[in-house]
Amino acid sequence: MRRAAPARHAAAAALILAFALAQAARADEAAVERGAYIFAAAGCVSCHTDVKHHGTPLAGGRPLSTPFGTFYSPNITADRQHGIGGWSLADFKRALRDGKDDDGDFLFPVFPYPSYTGMTDQDIADLYAYLMTQPPSAQADKPHEVKFPFGFRPLQRFWRYLFFNEGPLAAVPDQSAEWNRGRYLVEAVAHCEECHTPRNFLGALDRSRAFAGNPQGPDGQKAPNITPDPATGIGKWSIDDITTVLASGMTPDFDSVGGGMGEVVAGTEKLTDTDRHAIAVYVKSLPPLRATGK
Amino acid sequence: MRQTARWGAVCAVAAAVMAGAVVAVAQDKLAAIKERQDLMERQEKDVKAISEYGKGTSDQATAIEKLNDLLAIAPTIPDHFVPGTSDADFPDKTHAKAEAWEDLGKLKTIALHLRQDEEGLLATVKSGDQQKVGPQLIALYRDNCTVCHTQFRSPYKDE
Secondary structure (H helix, E strand, O other): OOOHHHHHHHHHHHHHHHHHHHHHHHHHHHHHHHHHHHHHHHOHHHHOEOHHHOOOOOOEOOEEEEOOEEEEOOOOOOOOOOOOOOOOHHHHHHHHHHOEOOOOOEOOOOOOHHHHOOOOHHHHHHHHHHHOOOOOOOOOOOOOEEOOOOOOHHHHHHHHHHHOOOOOOOOOOOOOHHHHHHHHHHHHHOOOHHHHOOEOOOOOEOHHHOOOOEOOOHHHOOEOOOOOOOOOOOOOOOHHHHHHHHHHOEOOOOOEOOHHHHHHHHHHOOOOHHHHHHHHHHHHHOOOOOOOOO | OHHHHHHHHHHHHHHHHHHHHHHHHHHHHHHHHHHHHHHHHHHHHHHHHHHHHHOOOOOHHHHHHHHHHHHHHHHHHHHHOOOOOOOOOOOOOOOEOOHHHHOHHHHHHHHHHHHHHHHHHHHHHHHOOHHHHHHHHHHHHHHHHHHHHHHHEOOOOOO
């Protein structure tokens, strides 16, 4: 009988270990699932896939034309050599929170880290977990074609000093939970300002005119005023109108959005009704601003 | 001198004929663009009527009539993408990207899918289940109109 005791202990230890491993696997699966949701809200696939040339999803190579030159999105698949497969969670968090790559070099703000910095640690970790499950692609990154002197990365230090505020986004206590959730999605995860807010001559967001439209949006596209200004914004749109656009791309006049916003809708259509409603509530609460440059 | 003058006259007539032909072709293409745009607007009006039925502000018979119109239009959409009528050919007249012609197969696939979704919506409208019309219409837009416009329409109305 005495001899049986170590065997029982070993069996118990094995059971505990198996239970712990199963729990860890379930936790990982849950993180990946949550990460897929954040991935859709953040619209990562839009910039990091060269759709026009039928590129591999997330393998990068999409040209992003800006007044400072053309940037090519990098490979963010789990490939260790060409993607971010070799990045740790800390590396990934540093990119989103602080705008620095795995070597600590400054990233150009064409990558919307000034918005992503507002994300929570949990959402960043979940997004990382999801990306690490995506098929690797060995596609090499294309070098950016940036005008002199903007391609000189150390100059970013000055830009960051002037325009970058590290997150995460703090909740506004006197606003509702729904409003704060909407603000978090709009300002941090979905980074709506990056297209809908005009930029100054150094390419930084002109926050005094937040969401008032950008005549020089990505790839030269005009991004409209999404403040509740009735004449030049979406002041005549109801909460339902906004949630319908986010769910389907259908506008209140029965047209449908296209171009860049169509790509955004490919992500927001996957959000819950609750989150789309929260986005609409926040957008409707913005101060109405008259668009200029129309 | 007389022969030179004759040659000059012949050349002038030929140039005029060629210029006329070029203008005629351009006008044909502009007409094709206008027809395509009218077709899109017609669909928007049809959808509006169907949406109103879903909200209880229009009648079933009108919704069925408009859906039948949409069903007739869907298979003809690719035919309205006449070669030489993209935004590369007429930048101020159309937002149809040249990519639509480069990937005409996808455009045709979307048109087929659109018709299937419209058939499903017609069945719902005929069933009288108004509650389902709105969500189904939203899904139809998401899976067809927005997909097509995202890839094949250049920025329009401040998108």
